[in-house]
Amino acid sequence: xxxxxxxxxxxxxxxxxxxxxxxxxxxxxxxxxxxxxxxxxxxxxxxxxxxxxxxxxxxxxxxxxxxxxxxxxxxxxxxxxxxxxxxxxxxxxxxxxxxxxxxxxxxxxxxxxxxxxxxxxxxxxxxxxxxxxxxxxxxxxxxxxxxxxxxxxxxxxxxxxxxxxxxxxxxxxxxxxxxxxxxxxxxxxxxxxxxxxxxxxxxxxxxxxxxxxxxxxxxxxxxxxxxxxxxxxxxxxxxxxxxxxxxxxxxxxxxxxxxxxxxxxxxxxxxxxxxxxxxxxxxxxxxxxxxxxxxxxxxxxxxxxxxxxxxxxxxxxxxxxxxxxxxxxxxxxxxxxxxxxxxxxxxxxxxxxxxxxxxxxxxxxxxxxxxxxxxxxxxxxxxxxxxxxxxxxxxxxxxxxxxxxxxxxxxxxxxxxxxxxxxxxxxxx
Numbered sequence: 351x352x353x354x355x356x357x358x359x360x361x362x363x364x365x366x367x368x369x370x371x372x373x374x375x376x377x378x379x380x381x382x383x384x385x386x387x388x389x390x391x392x393x394x395x396x397x398x399x400x401x402x403x404x405x406x407x408x409x410x411x412x413x414x415x416x417x418x419x420x421x422x423x424x425x426x427x428x429x430x431x432x433x434x435x436x437x438x439x440x441x442x443x444x445x446x447x448x449x450x451x452x453x454x455x456x457x458x459x460x461x462x463x464x465x466x467x468x469x470x471x472x473x474x475x476x477x478x479x480x481x482x483x484x485x486x487x488x489x490x491x492x493x494x495x496x497x498x499x500x501x502x503x504x505x506x507x508x509x510x511x512x513x514x515x516x517x518x519x520x521x522x523x524x525x526x527x528x529x530x531x532x533x534x535x536x537x538x539x540x541x542x543x544x545x546x547x548x549x550x551x552x553x554x555x556x557x558x559x560x561x562x563x564x565x566x567x568x569x570x571x572x573x574x575x576x577x578x579x580x581x582x583x584x585x586x587x588x589x590x591x592x593x594x595x596x597x598x599x600x601x602x603x604x605x606x607x608x609x610x611x612x613x614x615x616x617x618x619x620x621x622x623x624x625x626x627x628x629x630x631x632x633x634x635x636x637x638x639x640x641x642x643x644x645x646x647x648x649x650x651x652x653x654x655x656x657x658x659x660x661x662x663x664x665x666x667x668x669x670x671x672x673x674x675x676x677x678x679x680x681x682x683x684x685x686x687x688x689x690x691x692x693x694x695x696x697x698x699x700x701x702x703x704x705x706x707x708x709x710x711x712x713x714x715x716x717x718x719x720x721x722x723x724x725x726x727x728x729x730x731x732x733x734x735x736x737x738x739x740x741x742x743x744x745x746x747x748x749x750x751x752x753x754x755x756x757x758x759x760x761x762x763x764x765x766x767x768x769x770x771x772x773x774x775x776x777x778x779x
Contacts, residue, residue, distance in 0.1 A: 352553065353389065353527070353555045354557070355527060355555060356377055356388060356557065356558050357373050357374075357388045357561060357735060358388075358548045359373070359388060359389070359390045359561045359563055360391050360534055360562055361391070361392065361562070361563035361565060361567065362391070362393075362394075362398075362528075362530065363392075363396075363400060363401035363565060364404075364513070364517065364720055365401075365563045365727055366392070366561070366563035366714070367396060367520070367521060368725055369563050369714050369727065370390040370524075371521070373561070373731060374386065374524060376732040376736055377732075388527065389527040391534060391555075392532065393532060393567070394653070396514070396517055396518060398653070399567075400565055400649075400691050400692075401514075402514070404690070404720075405507075405613065405615060405625055406513065406615075407446075407604055407613065407721075408508065408722050409421065409425075409446055409504075409604070409722065410473045410475070410505070411464065411473065413464055413467075414747075415470075415471065416744055417700070418467070420730075420744060422471060422472075423726045424722060424723045424726040425504060425505075425506065428441065431516070434725055434728070435516070435520040436520055436523045439508060440512065441507060443504075443505075443506045444604070445486070445604070446501070446604035447483055448606045449483075449493070449499055449605065449607050449608060450497065450500075450608045452498050456498065461498065462477070465477065465500065473504070474504055476500060478499050478501045479499070480497075480499060487602065488598050488601075490597050490678060491602075491605065492675055492676065492677055497609055505603070507604055507615055509618065510721075529550065529553075532551060533550060533551045534549070534550055534571050535550055535551060537560075537575060543707070543708055544709060545710055545711060559735050560708075561712045561713075561714055561731055561735075562712065564649075565581065565649060566581055566649030566652065567650075568713075569581060572711075575707075575711075576707070577708065577711075579713070579715075579750070580758065581693050581695055581701070581715060582639045583649065583692070584635075584638045586626045586690045587660055587688075587689060587690070588623070588624070588687060588688055589623075589625075589668040590624075590686045591682045591683065591685060592619070593679075593682045593683075594682075595620040598616060598622070602615075602616045608627070610674050611671075612626060612668075612672070612675070613626075622676065622679075624668060624671070624672055625690060628692050632761070633764075635694065636762065636764070638694060649693070658689060659687070659688060660688065664687070668687070693716065693718055696757075696761045697752075698717055699717055700717045700748045701714075701715040701717070701749075701750050702714060702715070702730060702731075703749050704734060704745075704749070706751035712734050714728075714730075714731050729741060730744065
């Protein structure tokens with residue numbers, strides 16, 4: 351049996367849910383037709399992949415100006431979620447402290463430039479002194495004299511379990527057609543190359559548009575259409591420390607520690623939650639693309655039970671990092687640890703908007719930051735499908751067309767050859 355809908359969304363993570371809600375609401379509003387339908391397909395259950403392992407941090411600071419602008423919009427949407435999703439989700443608004451090395455004269459040049467660029471976007475992000483930072487932080491956070499501190503008061507944080515509950519509620523309220531536990535088997539295309547039907551193991555679906563929100567699963571899903579989606583998976587470790595609630599201030603801000611390369615936030619039950627930031631140099635990014643056999647297993651490695659736990663050595667490394675930032679941590683208790691993941695692109699930017707080969711296919715891939723941007727990306731996809739809206743001008747920089755053959759050739763040339771590389775490194779193993 352074949353269903354017919356306007357748009358099929360592939361991927362039931364937070365970006366797929368956001369795209370489904372915004373797109374269906376927009377189509378019904380523009381067409382004055384309450385029967386316009388969007389169908390959301392998820393191979394397991396909603397928010398069960400990378401979306402299930404995020405840290406719930408929403409911040410605007412970003413070195414890419416357009417990304418920072420979108421992040422600011424997303425933060426505003428998160429705070430007023432009921433206006434676009436029809437549901438509200440509680441959050442904590444204690445801001446974020448950013449910590450970096452003093453590069454001279456009590457400043458960090460790169461971060462000073464970042465603060466100036468964010469000021470142009472009306473994003474509050476400014477340097478504060480050590481005394482001010484200590485006042486904002488919980489009392490047992492160790493701050494050093496050779497560090498500089500920036501404060502982003504608008505940063506917020508969520509309990510991801512409550513967000514998952516809100517997603518289900520929003521899907522129900524907005525009457526989205528949902529197919530959980532459904533695998534995409536392939537596509538039917540017309541003479542013009544457009545997708546006319548999505549084939550699944552739970553019935554086929556005729557449609558006018560398709561949205562790819564499948565993240566790390568994308569390369570294997572769309573390979574049959576001859577579309578190369580440059581997305582891979584970077585592993586990130588997460589550890590939770592159970593502390594005394596007499597020691598931790600419940601108003602502790604997010605701590606973005608770029609001295610020790612870790613993010614900290616207050617977690618459920620008085621725990622300190624910590625995870626690594628993404629790798630940002632080309633060599634490490636290339637390593638991720640070369641080591642993960644995505645053409646074989648795709649994003650399924652995310653849900654492989656053998657990839658969920660941390661080894662003793664990994665936990666001890668994290669403990670050493672956390673001790674540098676928090677006093678008395680040796681008296682705290684290891685609560686839990688697991689592997690999380692970032693889906694990344696070669697340039698660490700999103701893939702958004704219309705595909706360069708299939709004109710009725712749209713991409714919504716978060717490049718490891720899907721949670722933060724979810725509400726605004728949902729609205730952006732609705733803009734692209736209806737070809738109107740305030741975010742259309744923001745898409746160009748993030749189009750998939752940038753990853754043409756010359757781009758990828760240059761990408762690999764930076765880490766290949768006899769002098770520099772993964773290739774040279776492998777020869778020494």
